Amino acid sequence: MDDIRIRNEKEQDEFEQNQVIMTPGQMVMRRFFRNKLAGFGMGIVIVMILFCFLGPFFSPYGEYEIFYINKQTGEEIDMKDPRIKEAGVIINIKAPLSSSHLFGTDADGRDVLTRIMYGGRISLTVGICVVIVELLVGVTLGGIAGYYGGKIDMIIMRLVEIFYCIPFIPLMLVISAILVGYGISPKYKIFYIMVVLGILNWAGVARMVRGQILSLREMEYMQAAKAAGIRTYKKIFKHLVPNVMPIIIIMATMDIGTTILTESVISYLGVGISFPYASWGNMVNAVTNSIILKNYLNIWMPPGICILLTVLAFNFIGDGLRDAFDPKMKR
Amino acid sequence: MRQYIVRRLFISIIVLFGVSVMLYLLGRLTPGDYVTSITAGNPNITVEMQERMREVYGLDKGIVEGYLNWLWDALRGDFGLSFLYQKPVTEIIMRYVPITFTLAFSAMVFEILLAIPFGIIAARKQYSRTDYFIVAVALVGISLPSFFFAAILKRIFAIGLGVLPLSGMVNARAGYTGWARIADIGKHLVLPVTVFVVTGVGGLLRYVRTNMLEVLNADYVRTARAKGVPEYKVIGKHAFRNTLIPIVTMVGNMIPGLFSGAVITEGIFSLEGLGNIAIKAVQSGDIPYLMGFNMFIAVLTIIGTLISDILYAVVDPRVRYS
Numbered sequence: 001m002d003d004i005r006i007r008n009e010k011e012q013d014e015f016e017q018n019q020v021i022m023t024p025g026q027m028v029m030r031r032f033f034r035n036k037l038a039g040f041g042m043g044i045v046i047v048m049i050l051f052c053f054l055g056p057f058f059s060p061y062g063e064y065e066i067f068y069i070n071k072q073t074g075e076e077i078d079m080k081d082p083r084i085k086e087a088g089v090i091i092n093i094k095a096p097l098s099s100s101h102l103f104g105t106d107a108d109g110r111d112v113l114t115r116i117m118y119g120g121r122i123s124l125t126v127g128i129c130v131v132i133v134e135l136l137v138g139v140t141l142g143g144i145a146g147y148y149g150g151k152i153d154m155i156i157m158r159l160v161e162i163f164y165c166i167p168f169i170p171l172m173l174v175i176s177a178i179l180v181g182y183g184i185s186p187k188y189k190i191f192y193i194m195v196v197l198g199i200l201n202w203a204g205v206a207r208m209v210r211g212q213i214l215s216l217r218e219m220e221y222m223q224a225a226k227a228a229g230i231r232t233y234k235k236i237f238k239h240l241v242p243n244v245m246p247i248i249i250i251m252a253t254m255d256i257g258t259t260i261l262t263e264s265v266i267s268y269l270g271v272g273i274s275f276p277y278a279s280w281g282n283m284v285n286a287v288t289n290s291i292i293l294k295n296y297l298n299i300w301m302p303p304g305i306c307i308l309l310t311v312l313a314f315n316f317i318g319d320g321l322r323d324a325f326d327p328k329m330k331r
Numbered sequence: 332m333r334q335y336i337v338r339r340l341f342i343s344i345i346v347l348f349g350v351s352v353m354l355y356l357l358g359r360l361t362p363g364d365y366v367t368s369i370t371a372g373n374p375n376i377t378v379e380m381q382e383r384m385r386e387v388y389g390l391d392k393g394i395v396e397g398y399l400n401w402l403w404d405a406l407r408g409d410f411g412l413s414f415l416y417q418k419p420v421t422e423i424i425m426r427y428v429p430i431t432f433t434l435a436f437s438a439m440v441f442e443i444l445l446a447i448p449f450g451i452i453a454a455r456k457q458y459s460r461t462d463y464f465i466v467a468v469a470l471v472g473i474s475l476p477s478f479f480f481a482a483i484l485k486r487i488f489a490i491g492l493g494v495l496p497l498s499g500m501v502n503a504r505a506g507y508t509g510w511a512r513i514a515d516i517g518k519h520l521v522l523p524v525t526v527f528v529v530t531g532v533g534g535l536l537r538y539v540r541t542n543m544l545e546v547l548n549a550d551y552v553r554t555a556r557a558k559g560v561p562e563y564k565v566i567g568k569h570a571f572r573n574t575l576i577p578i579v580t581m582v583g584n585m586i587p588g589l590f591s592g593a594v595i596t597e598g599i600f601s602l603e604g605l606g607n608i609a610i611k612a613v614q615s616g617d618i619p620y621l622m623g624f625n626m627f628i629a630v631l632t633i634i635g636t637l638i639s640d641i642l643y644a645v646v647d648p649r650v651r652y653s
């Protein structure tokens with residue numbers, strides 16, 4: 001009898017030792033990577049980042065390097081070459097696909113592939129920076145509104161509503177005109193645009209965070225924290241913020257995608273990144289010329305596909321994260 | 332309930348006031364006002380003439396005084412004359428509303444008709460191939476830049492195949508009348524509506540799917556199944572009716588979008604809608620039009636949210652406002 005009991009206990013111990021105990025974080029990661037679409041999105045984002053940030057080092061051309069061609073010999077000449085002044089040399093515009101220009105050249109004679117890389121840098125940087133700005137403002141204000149409630153909540157939420165009511169595109173046009181009016185060079189315009197987009201987007205984040213905190217505040221563990229006499233900032237940062245984190249991460253991922261889309265729209269309208277700098281949006285803008293729309297697909301299709309793929313990838317990741325964080329939808 | 336609505340309306344007035352202040356500030360801060368933009372490049376215009384014109388347009392007043400004047404007139408229902416068109420702002424809005432509304436409304440109908448059934452199918456077969464496919468297609472739609480998608484559609488259907496018109500509202504050369512004219516307009520609207528539907532359906536579809544999933548996991552659905560209620564009844568009666576609650580509220584939020592106009596799509600297809608007019612107004616500094624139009628949209632946004640909140644209480648008896 002004793003023998004069996006000891007053996008049973010031993011088996012029990014072994015079983016417990018072999019059990020893999022996973023932290024909630026590990027469980028989220030596992031669920032996330034089991035989702036094929038999310039993995040696919042992750043792959044695209046990594047490839048895009050490598051392509052845009054490392055690609056230019058391998059490209060022999062510059063972002064606004066213009067190419068010329070000698071009509072008689074068909075020889076291509078760089079813009080720094082003195083021979084461009086010779087007779088019969090013209091700008092090599094709308095060149096067809098070739099081994100030296102994989103996607104040809106655009107209407108100004110610049111290499112399309114290289115500009116896609118530089119444009120991607122802008123799009124990705126804008127996406128990430130804008131989301132950081134909107135999170136900083138949105139989480140702080142939303143957190144304050146949700147935690148303290150009362151008059152502060154009232155004021156912040158009215159501000160959110162005001163921001164909701166202001167139409168976006170006309171506003172961007174006005175802001176762009178103001179930036180141009182104050183003589184800000186195209187080089188620095190992008191930083192202002194990032195800040196403006198971030199400030200315009202904070203309202204959505206604030207509303208979401210506030211809603212979450214409102215319901216978390218009523219949880220029992222918050223009462224326990226209160227009874228234990230924990231300081232306010234610890235209550236907020238140790239107990240509330242970690243619980244809002246999943247939704248913030250999901251929102252941030254999806255917002256990177258949305259922001260890239262927004263940036264492409266304003267660049268397409270010509271109020272975002274401006275000449276001579278490239279952005280995926282202003283490259284697609286070439287379609288306003290009906291000849292390019294009809295005959296030069298190589299100029300406008302690749303940047304458009306890049307926008308689509310990148311935004312799609314961030315949406316896949318966000319969707320995957322949502323499923324991974326929400327144990328109720330466990331497969 | 333009535334008390335709640337009254338309080339909400341009162342708050343709305345404060346919000347509208349804030350919106351109008353911000354809009355006016357932005358409009359006036361724009362460098363290069365309407366007078367500069369219409370006299371630019373004309374060497375015969377002297378500074379005195381410009382000053383005189385500013386006086387006529389009321390642009391010589393300070394920002395505060397100008398705003399108070401606008402507010403006083405607006406409160407009495409007078410939104411002034413548009414600088415560009417020299418007609419009352421309300422008249423201009425009324426003239427261009429039909430195009431924008433037709434476009435947005437037909438797109439909205441298609442979106443709802445597509446999103447609800449496909450969202451339910453995706454939720455019922457969660458993690459199946461069908462679900463993956465539907466969600467992936469919806470996400471592609473959300474991620475498509477409208478200008479890029481419009482360009483592709485134009486390239487394929489208007490230029491490549493030549494079956495649909497490239498842009499505009501009517502075929503001016505044909506001079507159709509009656510039914511032929513309506514058919515012609517319909518043909519012109521196919522591509523823009525497609526752009527709207529494809530880029531807009533994804534959000535709604537995902538919303539339907541998530542809500543349906545939540546409901547399908549609820550206890551009463553399990554009870555219904557255990558009782559032996561046929562599956563179509565479980566889905567159609569028990570589950571679907573409850574997913575309608577969030578959907579109804581979302582539709583309320585779509586109201587302002589019916590009138591605000593889509594700048595990009597209207598621009599690409601050269602449709603004379605409100606979005607296009609608004610852009611022209613921004614570019615030329617037509618402050619009365621901008622104020623009138625944007626306040627119109629702001630009012631609609633607030634009404635839309637209010638309606639969706641009230642509908643919430645109507646369709647879901649558990650919700651009570653106090």
